[in-house]
Amino acid sequence: MLARVSSTPTFRRLPRAVREQQMLDAAVKVFSRRGYHAASMDEIADDAGISKPMVYAYLGTKEELFIACLHREGTRMMQAIAGAVAPDLSADERLWRSLRAFLGFVGAHRDGWAVLYRQARGEQPFAGEIAAMRSRMVEIVAGMLAHTLRAECREVAETELEVVAYALVGATESVADWLVDHPEADPEQTATRVMNVAWVGAAQLLAGTSWHPPTSQGEAPPDAPSAG
Amino acid sequence: MLARVSSTPTFRRLPRAVREQQMLDAAVKVFSRRGYHAASMDEIADDAGISKPMVYAYLGTKEELFIACLHREGTRMMQAIAGAVAPDLSADERLWRSLRAFLGFVGAHRDGWAVLYRQARGEQPFAGEIAAMRSRMVEIVAGMLAHTLRAECREVAETELEVVAYALVGATESVADWLVDHPEADPEQTATRVMNVAWVGAAQLLAGTSWHPPTSQGEAPPDAPSAG
Amino acid sequence: MLARVSSTPTFRRLPRAVREQQMLDAAVKVFSRRGYHAASMDEIADDAGISKPMVYAYLGTKEELFIACLHREGTRMMQAIAGAVAPDLSADERLWRSLRAFLGFVGAHRDGWAVLYRQARGEQPFAGEIAAMRSRMVEIVAGMLAHTLRAECREVAETELEVVAYALVGATESVADWLVDHPEADPEQTATRVMNVAWVGAAQLLAGTSWHPPTSQGEAPPDAPSAG
Amino acid sequence: MLARVSSTPTFRRLPRAVREQQMLDAAVKVFSRRGYHAASMDEIADDAGISKPMVYAYLGTKEELFIACLHREGTRMMQAIAGAVAPDLSADERLWRSLRAFLGFVGAHRDGWAVLYRQARGEQPFAGEIAAMRSRMVEIVAGMLAHTLRAECREVAETELEVVAYALVGATESVADWLVDHPEADPEQTATRVMNVAWVGAAQLLAGTSWHPPTSQGEAPPDAPSAG
DNA sequence: GATGAATGAGTCTTCATTCAT
DNA sequence: TATGAATGAAGACTCATTCAT
The missing domain is CATH 1.10.357.10 (Tetracycline Repressor, domain 2)
Structure with a gap:
């Protein structure tokens, strides 16, 4: 509402590259902790201190995000x-x-x-x-x-x-x-x-010192596939 | 709709042990194909030719089912x-x-x-x-x-x-x-x-023929951890 | 399979009245412990030491069972x-x-x-x-x-x-x-x-000693219904 | 399909506080009508004119929602x-x-x-x-x-x-x-x-006018607890 | 650029209830 | 009589994803 006097620089509006790194940091952290499926985009966005749509805008889908990580x-x-x-x-x-x-x-x-x-x-x-x-x-x-x-x-x-x-x-x-x-x-x-x-x-x-299977007679190759 | 001629016996109402194996067969198949998360209990039940509640009754939770497999x-x-x-x-x-x-x-x-x-x-x-x-x-x-x-x-x-x-x-x-x-x-x-x-x-x-790291001079152990 | 020699009388096949009481005992117990909804017919049947279809045969629906209790x-x-x-x-x-x-x-x-x-x-x-x-x-x-x-x-x-x-x-x-x-x-x-x-x-x-509301002047009956 | 003439503003995308009240209104209504268990989150969401996930996002679990009401x-x-x-x-x-x-x-x-x-x-x-x-x-x-x-x-x-x-x-x-x-x-x-x-x-x-149980002779306190 | 609001779709899970034996 | 086997139906809850501001 009021014009915000930016004496202390808030760190919003960072350049894209920086933001992306923050997101990746958060994503790596969350994916590691929770696993791919258990990780939620919400948590990642939260952890990166950014809103979800930004994550999608910058790094795309969850799958793409994981690959980026x-x-x-x-x-x-x-x-x-x-x-x-x-x-x-x-x-x-x-x-x-x-x-x-x-x-x-x-x-x-x-x-x-x-x-x-x-x-x-x-x-x-x-x-x-x-x-x-x-x-x-x-x-x-x-x-x-x-x-x-x-x-x-x-x-x-x-x-x-x-x-x-x-x-x-x-x-x-x-x-x-x-x-x-x-x-x-x-x-x-x-x-x-x-x-x-x-x-x-x-x-x-x-170096040539290789190992060879013993030539045993009459032994069948194991595991004749049993019925499903 | 049609009077079913039961020449071939219908395989409904099988004993528990049999059904359990059918379910496990289906579960292994589906889990393998889709992966744990992507696999749905619905598909497993369908594949086993049985309704979902039976799967739960016999083998329990999805997690338990996977462990059983x-x-x-x-x-x-x-x-x-x-x-x-x-x-x-x-x-x-x-x-x-x-x-x-x-x-x-x-x-x-x-x-x-x-x-x-x-x-x-x-x-x-x-x-x-x-x-x-x-x-x-x-x-x-x-x-x-x-x-x-x-x-x-x-x-x-x-x-x-x-x-x-x-x-x-x-x-x-x-x-x-x-x-x-x-x-x-x-x-x-x-x-x-x-x-x-x-x-x-x-x-x-x-046999004793072991390998030892070369005592190189001045080489630092790599990867001083960078910032998180 | 074998003809069971009933030397020790197993207490199966009880007269209907007795069975019904057992069921009601179990039902009252479970309903009290868990509440109507949280109580499951399974638990009641188990607790009564009887199979579920018997409960239905004797006492009917869950609702009817509760009413019977x-x-x-x-x-x-x-x-x-x-x-x-x-x-x-x-x-x-x-x-x-x-x-x-x-x-x-x-x-x-x-x-x-x-x-x-x-x-x-x-x-x-x-x-x-x-x-x-x-x-x-x-x-x-x-x-x-x-x-x-x-x-x-x-x-x-x-x-x-x-x-x-x-x-x-x-x-x-x-x-x-x-x-x-x-x-x-x-x-x-x-x-x-x-x-x-x-x-x-x-x-x-x-006995006649009754109480009467004070005849206060100008006080409105409270709670003019708010919107909603 | 048709270009919607927005003379009457559509009431989508309302601020959180408003939506919360709408949801609570709906919830109170449905819980009252149906009872806690018979009430479904679906019906509540429908009645509030909103999708289920919003209810969960704002008011939490069914239990929490009931408590909020x-x-x-x-x-x-x-x-x-x-x-x-x-x-x-x-x-x-x-x-x-x-x-x-x-x-x-x-x-x-x-x-x-x-x-x-x-x-x-x-x-x-x-x-x-x-x-x-x-x-x-x-x-x-x-x-x-x-x-x-x-x-x-x-x-x-x-x-x-x-x-x-x-x-x-x-x-x-x-x-x-x-x-x-x-x-x-x-x-x-x-x-x-x-x-x-x-x-x-x-x-x-x-005021002191209290009542006391009659000191009757020989009457036993009733209901010696029966078995069960 | 940035976000709060919003949802479609789908998942696991449970339960009362009934056949077929 | 008695029961193991079986299911239709439904419900709570979550999530990736996208508008509209």
Whole structure:
């Protein structure tokens, strides 16, 4: 009603970019706490200190909003990893540093990427996003492995390489989940353990020391599918 | 409208046990297809060819129903594994067979256990169930590892053992997820790959060939937490 | 399947009358505990140790069942009162004994008549029943008052008499409610108090010592109905 | 479809306060007509000319809505009473005017306070509210009685006073119920009758003319509790 | 730009009641 | 007689989403 004298600057009317970050912050927080479905747009808007229509205007649908969160957090994580490896390091060293950076990041933001990621895996609408993210990680890992191999003048089939890379990423994801659920765990130590179990295994494998199923006679491939 | 000729007996008014299985079948199917939240009790009831109140009467709440599904499928999976290993086999052999049985089972029921399990991991209400299931699997694996070790007269700290077991289980879970998403993949071959990557790594590790982080000078632990 | 040897007589197949009483016992109990709506036919049947269709077969609809409860408890209460007054007593004495018997009964069965009655007053479907019960009580009271008056050779308009009787019954009902909610209260003492407050007032009134509104000038009857 | 000529302004999008009153109006109406349980939120929303979610947004749960109705009507009634008594009147006069105002109010809004109150008495969830309301009324009455007594330099035990006040309030409530059920009755006349019966009784009592149970020989306190 | 007001649609859940055995 | 099996109908409550100001 009255002309408001803006001696103390109220922080309304912020530029779009800032507002968007506030919203994303709130969204990440709420999605992490409640899960995708249990999170309500109301709570997110409230938490961002903004009205609901603004959220829709800036970030779109709930689904889009969730994806935006996933992207922002994913990007941050990727940057944390990229920032930890220098291109002049040996492939092994880069491997180790990436892993450590990854688990370090997850451990430091226990309500960020990993939680959203875990949730997204269970929900269909995000299948595409998830596949894309995982592909990116698999590529990086595969690249490192390939580098190592090439350095040793060894050749491994493309497919084989990808599968191994995939397995390693999967294992690491899983450990990341575990890390989120165990706040008392030390990321660095955890990284060491993973390096030991999985990556050493991979190294062995790629070095040629592979394992083969025993050729047992007469054993049937298990699980003849029972009736539905 | 028409006088129904009851040559084929109508399947109304079935005994409880039968109906419960029908319901669980339907529930597993729908939960897998749609995801926990998107699945509606209506669709489940319809799919089971029965009215909603029966579902509530027999299996309880949606949450309880989901847990019941998880249990049934989990139990079936465990049985598939148990049926694949004979107690007189060597620990190594049992390890391999368990893994193969597990991935075989997952591959054969791509809309069963693995999908439910994956969904449950993202939702808070099922945290307890998930933890319990994983514990059971970790125990089994740890038991096998311990057996192997003891056979070789080697000792490993209890904690270390558990962590390794956990990592292996996590990796395997993750590969199971992958298997579900890749219908063209061959479970047996996939099992071999996992055995190669992860379990060979574990073997190496337990054999003493462990890996240690390089003592690099001056490198800071990454990711000084940025502002929230 | 097998012919059951009934050496120990199981108490199934009871005569109808007994079964009905069991059901009514259970119904009164559950209705009192939960209230009419919150009570479920399931719980009543369970509590009676009988299957639901039997309840319907014997006592009919939930509404009818509730009315049956109301009747049985009302009759018991009436009998308790009738048993307490001998016809050769003076009207005053009969009045006092009735009141005492009534509150005594209510106090002794705190989950019986009074609770059902109170619930019934709020729900439309029972309006008829309630009206009938109250009529019966009002009649009794009015009869006693009339007797007293006639003994004193005094005449009071029929209408006036009924209204006074009604007021007394209403007051007593209300105190009965209170008694149910105050288990520590002593029925006998409470009866004395009611006798003091209400019945003494009635006596005064009927004796001619009546009160008249002050003839104030210019005061408007309050509450000119507001909008709405 | 047609261009709506907005000569008469459509009453959509009203300010919150207005809508809340509309909703409460509708709620009181429907609760009175149907009873608490039989009333559906749908009907209330319809009757208020608004969608259900608005009702939940503004007034909360069905239970909360009912309590809000009870409060609004209770407050209105209290105000009607307060507006009828001037502080400079004698205690007797204030007593009479309060009673008249109360019954006048009840009579003028036969689907308002009294009906809700009667319903609330039967349902557990509202026990607290009811107790609070009655307490307030008992206090007022007790205050008036105390004033009268003090004016006559008489002393009565605190407890006794409260009980008498309670009895009077109970009696009045009950008569209010009756009034609601007898639309043809005249509130003013009814008030006079109550004043005669109950309050004159109280006056007698407090004046010392009390009644005592006859010391009859050999009569047992009735109703030795039967089984069950 | 920003928001209070508003809703359509849908979900879980419960319950009185009745077949078919 | 007695009951397990079965359901139609309805109700409370929530939420993502969008006008109209």
